[in-house]
Amino acid sequence: MIPVARLAEPQDFDERVRKRGAEWIAEHGETATPRPYWIEFLPALREGFGRRCGYSAMLVDHGTVDHFRSQRDHRSLLYEWSNLRFASALMNASKKASAVLDPYEVGADWFEVVLPSMELVARFERIPADRHALVRATLATLPLVHDERIVRQRREWYAMFCAGELSIEGLGRVAPQIAAAVERWQREHPGVPSP
Numbered sequence: 001m002i003p004v005a006r007l008a009e010p011q012d013f014d015e016r017v018r019k020r021g022a023e024w025i026a027e028h029g030e031t032a033t034p035r036p037y038w039i040e041f042l043p044a045l046r047e048g049f050g051r052r053c054g055y056s057a058m059l060v061d062h063g064t065v066d067h068f069r070s071q072r073d074h075r076s077l078l079y080e081w082s083n084l085r086f087a088s089a090l091m092n093a094s095k096k097a098s099a100v101l102d103p104y105e106v107g108a109d110w111f112e113v114v115l116p117s118m119e120l121v122a123r124f125e126r127i128p129a130d131r132h133a134l135v136r137a138t139l140a141t142l143p144l145v146h147d148e149r150i151v152r153q154r155r156e157w158y159a160m161f162c163a164g165e166l167s168i169e170g171l172g173r174v175a176p177q178i179a180a181a182v183e184r185w186q187r188e189h190p191g192v193p194s195p
Contacts, residue, residue, distance in 0.1 A: 021079030
């Protein structure tokens with residue numbers, strides 16, 4: 001995970017989502033399956049998150065709208081812009097209604113990708129103590145550390161960089177934690193190629 005700047009609510013969100021959602025709930029009740037009016041704003045979320053999943057911090061071609069506070073447990077937040085995040089389908093499905101760290105609240109350098117394993121580690125010495133339990137819960141809930149699907153994706157981005165298909169700047173745009181790992185390696189091992 002990397003810090004994500006909080007996105008300003010789009011000008012027409014209130015009219016197109018919040019009000020329509022409130023009307024729909026008033027007509028159909030709190031327990032009915034909600035109408036996904038928020039999907040109209042998936043492109044705005046995707047661009048605001050740099051086309052990267054808010055949890056895996058990697059480029060995703062087809063992401064989803066994640067309700068940070070779950071649809072099931074926080075019905076009052078269904079149609080609120082402040083509750084929406086951009087996430088890969090894998091992360092969104094893994095998260096479900098679990099309490100995890102909010103991409104908007106992640107601090108710089110709280111997490112690192114380790115070369116050459118491509119595993120994600122939390123740098124607890126950089127994370128405020130009152131966030132430790134939530135970080136542990138996040139790493140236990142989301143497939144960020146050892147899951148082969150995510151590790152393989154990291155390896156693919158890294159292989160593209162090593163093959164010269166991506167510059168370090170390009171790697172930073174699609175997988176910033178891997179770019180940071182390469183830059184860290186280069187600082188710590190001058191003149192030695194990254195593994």
